[in-house]
Amino acid sequence: MYQVLSDLNKTSGVTGSMMVGGDGIVIAADLDDSFDSDTIGALAASITSNIQKSLDRLHTDPLKQVTIEAENGKLFFADAGKGILVVTTEKKVNIGLIRLEMKNAISKLQTATNIDI
Numbered sequence: 254m255y256q257v258l259s260d261l262n263k264t265s266g267v268t269g270s271m272m273v274g275g276d277g278i279v280i281a282a283d284l285d286d287s288f289d290s291d292t293i294g295a296l297a298a299s300i301t302s303n304i305q306k307s308l309d310r311l312h313t314d315p316l317k318q319v320t321i322e323a324e325n326g327k328l329f330f331a332d333a334g335k336g337i338l339v340v341t342t343e344k345k346v347n348i349g350l351i352r353l354e355m356k357n358a359i360s361k362l363q364t365a366t367n368i369d370i
Contacts, residue, residue, distance in 0.1 A: 257361045258283040264354045266346030268326065272362070273297050273337045280336055288341060297330045297339045318352065327351075333359045 258270045262283055269284035277298035282290040305316045321328040329340040329351055338355055 254281045254362060255283065257358050260361075261340065261354055261358045264350065266343045267340055267351065267354075268343060269341040270358075271339045272333065273339055275302070275336065284341065293328075293339060293341070297328075297337045301330050301332070301337055318355070320348065329355060331355050331359065333362060338362075 254272060258272070258281060261267060261270045269282075269288060271282035271284055271290060271293065272280040273294040274280055275298060277295040279290045279294045282294075284290050284293065300319060300321075301316055304319060308314070308316055315332070317332055319330040321330075324344075326344050327342045327346060327348075329338075329342070331338045331340075338359055340351060340355055342351060
């Protein structure tokens with residue numbers, strides 16, 4: 254898992270990545286020192302849970318990915334099965350590339366463990 258996160262972090266503009274359980278507990282992290290992994294994990298779980306509840310009320314498809322644009326960068330949260338893949342990036346980044354690399358990372362994680370992550 255750490256190798257997949259490390260490889261993901263080599264993508265242009267990515268500053269860190271991590272896997273978080275639906276409860277916000279950090280499973281694995283390879284983040285920049287400026288981020289607290291426990292705080293990001295709790296944030297990811299809270300945001301994705303609230304959005305999923307809203308989507309359920311709208312009777313629409315389950316949440317796949319959330320992108321948050323902040324002053325100093327972006328946060329990407331993606332459903333990875335039994336967890337959330339979180340990626341932090343610089344402010345100016347190729348969003349399509351990040352989404353593609355996240356999709357590839359999720360596939361690698363599922364293949365490597367042979368179970369949903």
